[in-house]
Amino acid sequence: MDYRQQNPVPVPAKGPFQRVRATMDAVYDWQYALEDQKLLTLYEKGKKLGWNATDLDWSTHVDADRLGADENIADFFNSVLDPPRRFTKEVGLQYHVHMNSFMLSQFLHGEQGALVAAAKVVETVPWAEAKLYAANQVADEARHVEVYHRYLTEKLGISYEVHPSLSALLEDITEDSRWDVTYLGMQIMVEGLALAAFGMMKLVMSEEPLIQDITSRIMADEARHVGFGVLSLQKVYTSEMSSKELAEREEFVIESTHLLHDRLLPIPVFERLGWDVKTYGEWARHTPFHKAFRQMMFSKIVPNLKSLGLLTPRVREAMQSLDLLKFENEKNSVESPEVLPPAELVQLLVTRLQAPAAE
Ligand SMILES: [Fe+2]
Ligand SMILES: [Fe+2]
Known part of the structure; x- marks a missing residue:
């Protein structure tokens, strides 16, 4: 890693370091059965496909004032987002840059969560092949922290502290002593x-x-x-857990769905820009595009939960209240690892852009 630190990430009011008490049993696997071929294949893939932050072209000029936005950015937002006050070009650019820096900042913080969680999984998961795989993931997550941090501080120059809802979820995941809940929280929900x-x-x-x-x-x-x-949890949830244990996982899924849904509301952006939080918060809660955007963020979570057998009546009810059940028949991350731009949102964009802008 070779770059000069600049534009440091803002530190939350509770201070630069946060201690979370993780109580868990670390497990050794002395039999090394190494029999789960699917996990071993993922482990091999992880090693082969490893890359370095230095493979990226850091000399690329990033126009931090516009981030690729064109002249029509305000018209675009006015048409798609229908803001409480029509955006001028300046405000449109400001919104575009800050929303992206807010999203990227939460990615950075989520990556740190993933780094800590993956390290915990190395200790707590019982099977040797899963330990090897998770160790490789620890290295991936370190690189993700590195590149997002560098991009935000060196290229963008604007960043946000961790969103309280994301921080609360990361805390839950770290504290929990059950290895499958670490997986569930980090690999299925946050990732x-x-x-x-x-x-x-x-x-x-x-x-x-x-x-x-x-x-x-x-x-x-x-x-x-x-x-x-998905691969590691499927067997455990579909055949090895008592109904009481499953009910606790349902509870966890429902709570983390609400926390993640909350974390998507860009209230910190409105605060930073000095916009009226109540007015703009309501706007972000209710405009069709913002709502569709938040829903699309669950397009992978819902089918993955379904393949784990966790789309139970209680979870379905919670998902339905946020209108998220429509994703249940999408492909899960094993059937379809690649993620395309969300088709429904693209469609919404096209429709809104074709409609005459609201006056
Ligand atoms: Fe990551
Ligand atoms: Fe990850």
């Missing part, structure tokens, strides 16, 4: 959401080549991580 968000990021920053390269590389790694979560 499942990240995968959909990366698809979106590629779409909205299509004119910025460095972030395109970063996102493609990270997406390939994350698809493997989520696939690992």
Whole structure:
């Protein structure tokens, strides 16, 4: 790693270091059965496909004031987002840059969560092949932290502290003593959401080549991580757990769905820009595009939960209340590791752009 630190990431009010008490049993596997071929194949893939932050072209100029946005950015937002006050070009650019820096900052913090969680999985998961795989994932997550941090501080110059809802979820995941809950929280929920968000990021920053390269590389790694979560948990949840244990997992899924859904509301952006939080918060909660955007972020989580057998009546009810059940028949991350830009959102964009702009 060779770059000069600049534009440091803001530190949360609770201070630069946060201690979370993780109580767990570390497990040794002395039999080394190494019999789960699917996990071993993922492990091999992880080693072969490893890349380095230095493979990226850091000399790429990033126009941090516009991030690839064109002259019509305000018209575009006015038409698609229908803001409380029509955006001028200046405000449109500001919104575009800050929303992306907010999203990228949460990716960075989520990656640190993944780094800590993957390290915990190495200790707590019983099987040797899963330990080997998770160790490889630790190295992936370290690289993800490295590149997002560098992009935000060196190229963008604007960043946000961890969103309280994301921080609360990471805390839950770290504290929990059950290895499968670490997997479930990190690989299925946080990384499942990240995968959909990366698809979106590629779409909205299509004119910025460095972030395109970063996102493609990270997406390939994350698809493997989520696939690992699905493969490892499927057997446990469909055949090995009592109904009481499953009910606790349902509870966890429902709570983390709400926390992740909350974390997508860009309230910190409105605060930073000095916009009225109540007015703009309501706007972000209710405009069709923002709602569709938040829903699309669950397009991988829902089918993955279904293949784990966790789309139970209680979870379905919670998902339905956020209108997320429509994704249940999408392909899961093992059937389809790649993530395309969310078709429904693209369609919504096209429809809104074709409609005459609201006056
Ligand atoms: Fe990652
Ligand atoms: Fe990951």
